[in-house]
Amino acid sequence: MTKCSNRLIPIVICLLLGSIATQAQESVAPSHQADFPLWAYGYITPPEPPEDWSQSCMGSRPRDCDRPGGMPKDPTNKLLQVEGSDLEFTLAVITSPFTPADWFPGDHPPMPEIVAHGNEEIGLRACAICHLPNGQGLMQNAPVAGLSVEYFLQQLDDLASGKRVTSDPHKANGFEMAAIARALTPEQAREAAEYYSSIPFKHWVEVVESDTVPKFSASRNGLLTQNEGDETEPLGQRLIELPKSAYDTNYLRNPRSGMIAYAPIGSLARGEELVTTGGDVSVECLTCHGPELRGTAIAPPIAGRQPSYIGRQMYDMQKGNRNSAMAATMELAVNRLTQDDIIAISAYIASLQP
Numbered sequence: 001m002t003k004c005s006n007r008l009i010p011i012v013i014c015l016l017l018g019s020i021a022t023q024a025q026e027s028v029a030p031s032h033q034a035d036f037p038l039w040a041y042g043y044i045t046p047p048e049p050p051e052d053w054s055q056s057c058m059g060s061r062p063r064d065c066d067r068p069g070g071m072p073k074d075p076t077n078k079l080l081q082v083e084g085s086d087l088e089f090t091l092a093v094i095t096s097p098f099t100p101a102d103w104f105p106g107d108h109p110p111m112p113e114i115v116a117h118g119n120e121e122i123g124l125r126a127c128a129i130c131h132l133p134n135g136q137g138l139m140q141n142a143p144v145a146g147l148s149v150e151y152f153l154q155q156l157d158d159l160a161s162g163k164r165v166t167s168d169p170h171k172a173n174g175f176e177m178a179a180i181a182r183a184l185t186p187e188q189a190r191e192a193a194e195y196y197s198s199i200p201f202k203h204w205v206e207v208v209e210s211d212t213v214p215k216f217s218a219s220r221n222g223l224l225t226q227n228e229g230d231e232t233e234p235l236g237q238r239l240i241e242l243p244k245s246a247y248d249t250n251y252l253r254n255p256r257s258g259m260i261a262y263a264p265i266g267s268l269a270r271g272e273e274l275v276t277t278g279g280d281v282s283v284e285c286l287t288c289h290g291p292e293l294r295g296t297a298i299a300p301p302i303a304g305r306q307p308s309y310i311g312r313q314m315y316d317m318q319k320g321n322r323n324s325a326m327a328a329t330m331e332l333a334v335n336r337l338t339q340d341d342i343i344a345i346s347a348y349i350a351s352l353q354p
């Protein structure tokens, strides 16, 4: 196979080669293999059958994606607050599918209807409930702030057409996202793209190299959270991203809270080597993603974004589950990476300033 790691081969040729590779691949169905890196998909142990959302959620009515009960409940209905906001909401409003709480309206421009409320008639939840009003996103979905309008719309098309599918058949929110992409009108898609594109992505993940990680649990919606107390466990070859405060992030959905990502010792140096030189297994990421990985006309910004999201995307691309012509240009970057390489690259990228 031709290698784009040779700096003399211009990017355009790599792009062309990528698109030829995709055409040859297009008849192959996505391989829903269960060997995905559990940490990047929010699991401690492999998910149990039989919840296979890849079959039950194929239409364009997001309501048909029968959702797991991921959201917390509070029968007392008391008013809650987050630091720095004058507003108060009950948990029912915070987790509401069509009117989710907006703790900091001053942090972003006015939200378009589709972002703030979705479309209740067809069960299309507000974008803001998952990606948050400021687009920072959480580890189980995606950071959408600061993406270019073109890239954003391209992803919606790829999700709608099935060129982008999650490798985890249990990832209900991934299939719900695809149903949402199929249900959006072109106007709604553009409004959402222009809105999130106008908000700069803020760095909110601190990367720590360590042999251990605080003991943690997996919630049903794909978020890992630290347990109470200060017990730790061996980290092993995993990258574990935990909210700094599970209460703030998972319960209050505070869009100004943050994460700590625990990565094996040596990850940052190895990640830097792979990202800047390609090492012996990959190609320089900087050629396409820009010198500081802040995005270019051909490739999206990735610096400082959630490491679980970065790792998950690289794995999905490696398995051919993200296989548009544009995603195929990543083939030479991801083909030969081991899971340890993906951990190192994700940790390093998450540590950079966006």
Ligand code: HEC
Pocket (backbone or CB within 6 Å): 114, 115, 125, 126, 127, 128, 129, 130, 131, 140, 141, 142, 143, 144, 147, 152, 153, 155, 156, 166, 173, 174, 176, 177, 180, 184, 189, 192, 193, 312, 313
């Ligand atoms: C149920 C939660 C949920 C809702 C609601 C939701 N999304 Fe998503 N979104 C996701 C998930 C999950 C992903 C993909 C994560 C993955 O591939 O691992 C995603 C990915 C995306 C991406 C790709 C980002 C990238 O960097 O490639 C875009 C763009 C996007 N969503 C836009 C939207 C818009 C616009 C709306 C509202 C109309 C919306 N989403 C509503 C969960 C959601």
Ligand code: HEC
Pocket (backbone or CB within 6 Å): 004, 011, 014, 015, 154, 274, 275, 282, 283, 284, 285, 286, 287, 288, 289, 298, 299, 300, 302, 309, 310, 311, 313, 314, 322, 324, 326, 327, 328, 329, 330, 333, 334, 345
């Ligand atoms: C030949 C150009 C090229 C090179 C080299 C390249 N990328 Fe990419 N990358 C792209 C393009 C184009 C996309 C968008 C794919 C799509 O549209 O689905 C992308 C997407 C991504 C994404 C997903 C972003 C998102 O928001 O979902 C990640 C993560 C990523 N690249 C990481 C890397 C890393 C790490 C390297 C180096 C090891 C690298 N890329 C090298 C072109 C490239």
